[in-house]
Amino acid sequence: MSEELLYWQALNRAMDAEMEADDSVFTLGEDVGLYGGSYRVTEGLHAKYGEWRVRDTPISEGSFTGLGVGAALTGMRPVVEIMTINFALLALDAIVNMAAKVPFMSGGQFPMPLVVRVPGGVARQLGAQHAQRFESMFMNVPGLRIAVPATPQDAYWQLRQAIGSDEPIIMLEHELLYFSKGPVDPLADPPPMHRAIVRRKGGDLTIVSYSRMAILAQEAAAELAKEGIEAEVIDLRSLSPIDWDTCAASIEASRRLLIVEEDCRFAGVGAEIAATLTERCFHTLEAPPLRVAGLDIPTPFNGALEAASIPRVADIVAAARSLCPRRSAQ
Amino acid sequence: MEQRLFHRLLRDMMLSRVFEERAAEEYTKGNIVGFLHLYPGEEAVGAGVINAAGPSDYIVSAYREHAHALVRGVPARQVMAELFGRATGMSGGMGGSMHMFDRDRRFMGGYAIVGETCPVAIGIGYAIALRGLPEAVVCFLGDGAVNQGTFHESLNMAGLWRLPVLFVCENNHYAIGTEIHRHSAVTEVHKRVAGYNIPAEKVDGVDVLKVYEATRHALARIRSGGGPQFIECETYRYRGHSMADAGAYRPAAEVKAHQAIDPLSIATRELELRYPTTAELAAVGADNVGRLTQHLLSEGHLEQAEIDALQAEVQATVEDAVTFSLQSEQPSMDAAWKHLQCNRHHEVLI
Numbered sequence: 207m208s209e210e211l212l213y214w215q216a217l218n219r220a221m222d223a224e225m226e227a228d229d230s231v232f233t234l235g236e237d238v239g240l241y242g243g244s245y246r247v248t249e250g251l252h253a254k255y256g257e258w259r260v261r262d263t264p265i266s267e268g269s270f271t272g273l274g275v276g277a278a279l280t281g282m283r284p285v286v287e288i289m290t291i292n293f294a295l296l297a298l299d300a301i302v303n304m305a306a307k308v309p310f311m312s313g314g315q316f317p318m319p320l321v322v323r324v325p326g327g328v329a330r331q332l333g334a335q336h337a338q339r340f341e342s343m344f345m346n347v348p349g350l351r352i353a354v355p356a357t358p359q360d361a362y363w364q365l366r367q368a369i370g371s372d373e374p375i376i377m378l379e380h381e382l383l384y385f386s387k388g389p390v391d392p393l394a395d396p397p398p399m400h401r402a403i404v405r406r407k408g409g410d411l412t413i414v415s416y417s418r419m420a421i422l423a424q425e426a427a428a429e430l431a432k433e434g435i436e437a438e439v440i441d442l443r444s445l446s447p448i449d450w451d452t453c454a455a456s457i458e459a460s461r462r463l464l465i466v467e468e469d470c471r472f473a474g475v476g477a478e479i480a481a482t483l484t485e486r487c488f489h490t491l492e493a494p495p496l497r498v499a500g501l502d503i504p505t506p507f508n509g510a511l512e513a514a515s516i517p518r519v520a521d522i523v524a525a526a527r528s529l530c531p532r533r534s535a536q
Numbered sequence: 537m538e539q540r541l542f543h544r545l546l547r548d549m550m551l552s553r554v555f556e557e558r559a560a561e562e563y564t565k566g567n568i569v570g571f572l573h574l575y576p577g578e579e580a581v582g583a584g585v586i587n588a589a590g591p592s593d594y595i596v597s598a599y600r601e602h603a604h605a606l607v608r609g610v611p612a613r614q615v616m617a618e619l620f621g622r623a624t625g626m627s628g629g630m631g632g633s634m635h636m637f638d639r640d641r642r643f644m645g646g647y648a649i650v651g652e653t654c655p656v657a658i659g660i661g662y663a664i665a666l667r668g669l670p671e672a673v674v675c676f677l678g679d680g681a682v683n684q685g686t687f688h689e690s691l692n693m694a695g696l697w698r699l700p701v702l703f704v705c706e707n708n709h710y711a712i713g714t715e716i717h718r719h720s721a722v723t724e725v726h727k728r729v730a731g732y733n734i735p736a737e738k739v740d741g742v743d744v745l746k747v748y749e750a751t752r753h754a755l756a757r758i759r760s761g762g763g764p765q766f767i768e769c770e771t772y773r774y775r776g777h778s779m780a781d782a783g784a785y786r787p788a789a790e791v792k793a794h795q796a797i798d799p800l801s802i803a804t805r806e807l808e809l810r811y812p813t814t815a816e817l818a819a820v821g822a823d824n825v826g827r828l829t830q831h832l833l834s835e836g837h838l839e840q841a842e843i844d845a846l847q848a849e850v851q852a853t854v855e856d857a858v859t860f861s862l863q864s865e866q867p868s869m870d871a872a873w874k875h876l877q878c879n880r881h882h883e884v885l886i
Contacts, residue, residue, distance in 0.1 A: 232666065258666045264696070269655040269689035276596075276659020279644055282666070284659075299686075303649050304656065312637035312645065313628025314878030349876060351885075372879035400885045449886045 208359075208391035214384040216358035217247045217323075219392065220365040221285065225255055228283060231369055234261035234270055235287030235323075244289055245325055245384045271297035271322065275304045278320040283369055291326030291378070292338050305374040306349030317372040321365070327418060327468055328505055328516050329381040337505035337512070339469035344376055345446050345478065351375045352445040353399060354417040358388040360403075360443055363396035371399070378445075380418040380468075400444035402452040408436030410530050411462035414453055414479055416442040419466045419517060426466075426522035435530050437464075445475060450482060457487045462529050463495040468516050471499035498525045542828075542837045543846075545587060545744050549579040549825045550850045552603035555612060558854045559602065559619055563779045567862070568619045571648075572633050573600040577774040577794060580824040581706050582607050584747025585674060585769075588755060591642070594673045596657040599634035599648040600706075600773075604676065608643050610636075616857035622864035629867040630875050650711075651684030653677050654703070658690045661699035661764075672700045672758040674751075679725055680711030688732075691766075695732035698763035702754050703734075705768045706741065712777045713785045726768040734764045741769030742824040745831075771824075795823050 225231045239262035242249035252260040263270040274284035288294045309318045328337045355361040368375040406427050415423040420441035427437040438456050465476040476497040498517045556574045586607040597604045605615050618625030634648035657675030664671045711719045729736035739750045754765040772794035776783030832838040
């Protein structure tokens with residue numbers, strides 16, 4: 207039975223379900239308790255589970271994330287909320303040097319059932335310090351897994367799967383998705399946490415994307431269809447690991463690859479996708495892979511410039527056209 | 537009981553000393569490679585603190601932790617083999633000198649970024665408090681760590697939520713190569729804790745019995761819900777920061793003064809920043825191991841013959857650990873991958 211929910215509500219339901227099922231699950235972060243979370247994800251949980259399981263913290267990202275690491279070593283299942291990805295820079299030591307390393311460098315002695323939930327991406331005129339995308343940075347850290355849900359259903363499934371896992375997982379939640387709506391069926395069998403999903407079928411080109419850009423890619427595909435270009439849209443859902451098989455299978459049929467990413471182009475997520483899929487599908491591809499990406503510039507405050515600094519539907523449509531020249535010439 | 541305790545403390549300190557000096561030897565031979573931070577001079581702290589902790593307490597240590605692992609009861613073979621990077625080491629050869637872990641003994645690492653032990657310890661403390669268990673966490677840190685943000689952030693949270701953590705600062709007066717008067721605006725470390733509603737005291741870190749008693753009292757209070765505490769153990773390391781560091785920034789007289797430790801010299805140094813003269817050095821007694829030995833002899837707790845036997849036993853243990861390490865297998869790359877994915881269980885990712 208599915209129900210229409212907002213993205214934040216889906217996350218809230220997932221938190222509630224996990225906290226109810228397992229009393230080793232607890233959450234902590236800035237304003238997750240009495241306030242209910244800056245994007246309402248923990249709303250109502252403080253009243254239901256009390257302050258030890260829903261803990262408002264001081265503004266000390268480095269140490270409260272490290273607190274999560276310490277608790278996870280004992281088998282607790284902490285869900286740390288870092289208010290925005292920009293503040294996660296202060297918690298990098300806990301995430302990169304501790305969470306990603308201890309299970310390995312202890313010779314496999316310790317679990318690390320830690321989830322770090324992080325809102326991020328370019329929202330609406332928050333300025334350069336509050337509009338960053340650091341996914342490629344975390345991708346370069348072995349030992350971390352990264353989920354990037356684009357829909358309420360995935361947000362629900364992936365958060366529950368992340369909490370149930372004994373490995374450290376970063377959940378990157380796009381700030382502009384919290385109030386998007388979609389069906390959530392809590393009883394349906396979820397796909398594996400890191401499997402990509404084909405959101406739209408099409409044989410002329412493959413668009414690989416993730417998070418909010420996967421939504422825009424689908425809008426672009428609808429536009430392209432009007433011109434007779436059928437784009438297959440793959441929502442990666444995960445950036446570590448990446449489901450290469452689903453991408454390669456699609457490219458086998460379409461022979462063209464367009465990557466859409468919101469992060470900065472230089473050494474961004476798309477660079478890894480393009481490199482790996484080129485290595486894997488070189489003889490299949492009829493054209494070099496193309497990237498539509500954020501500009502290599504700190505996000506401008508000005509609204510029009512901000513919008514122009516990341517991919518828009520029109521940019522994706524234009525890139526797809528240039529990748530399929532014969533079609534668009536018809 | 538007292539007799540057995542003295543015996544244990546002395547043995548642990550001797551073992552720590554002999555083990556570390558032997559590790560230095562193996563390092564110069566090239567059998568141990570990488571960073572190697574040695575403990576000589578600080579033995580009374582590790583032995584006193586960890587012997588006062590119970591098996592249900594957790595130990596979180598930093599990168600000068602070989603002796604901490606030994607005192608906690610990890611066999612010398614496993615500690616030495618980890619320094620050699622062998623599969624039989626306590627972290628399977630994946631951690632090395634700075635990353636020693638033993639889950640069964642609640643020895644929680646082994647952290648090599650200064651100040652990291654504090655958040656790990658409050659995390660374990662938070663788990664204990666949330667579950668309402670009568671356990672405590674011992675969090676080791678050095679005087680260098682008190683200038684990291686994590687130290688202050690973690691102390692604040694520990695004080696705020698009354699977490700069951702005993703912070704033990706091994707104040708050896710040096711943040712790597714920078715002497716405390718040049719790295720800390722307030723050189724009495726325990727005074728820097730004043731802002732966090734955590735009782736803090738200074739203990740003579742050269743006197744193992746004082747360290748042991750202070751820790752025992754603190755842990756009993758913490759386990760019964762008394763909230764966090766802080767102990768500053770004033771101590772000194774005889775060697776450089778690591779084997780890569782000859783410690784040339786320290787006057788020879790200062791090192792000697794501490795090797796033949798004299799509480800009076802510490803006091804005068806605090807007041808005048810003056811180093812003891814050769815005559816003063818000659819007048820003072822033994823170092824921390826020597827001091828305990830003399831005390832036990834003069835009080836009639838131990839006979840010289842027992843001390844000689846202990847020394848022989850400790851030396852044999854360390855020799856055996858070296859032989860064991862040399863004969864142990866190297867870990868495979870397959871093992872490395874297995875450790876990386878140890879928590880995946882049967883999870884299907886894609």
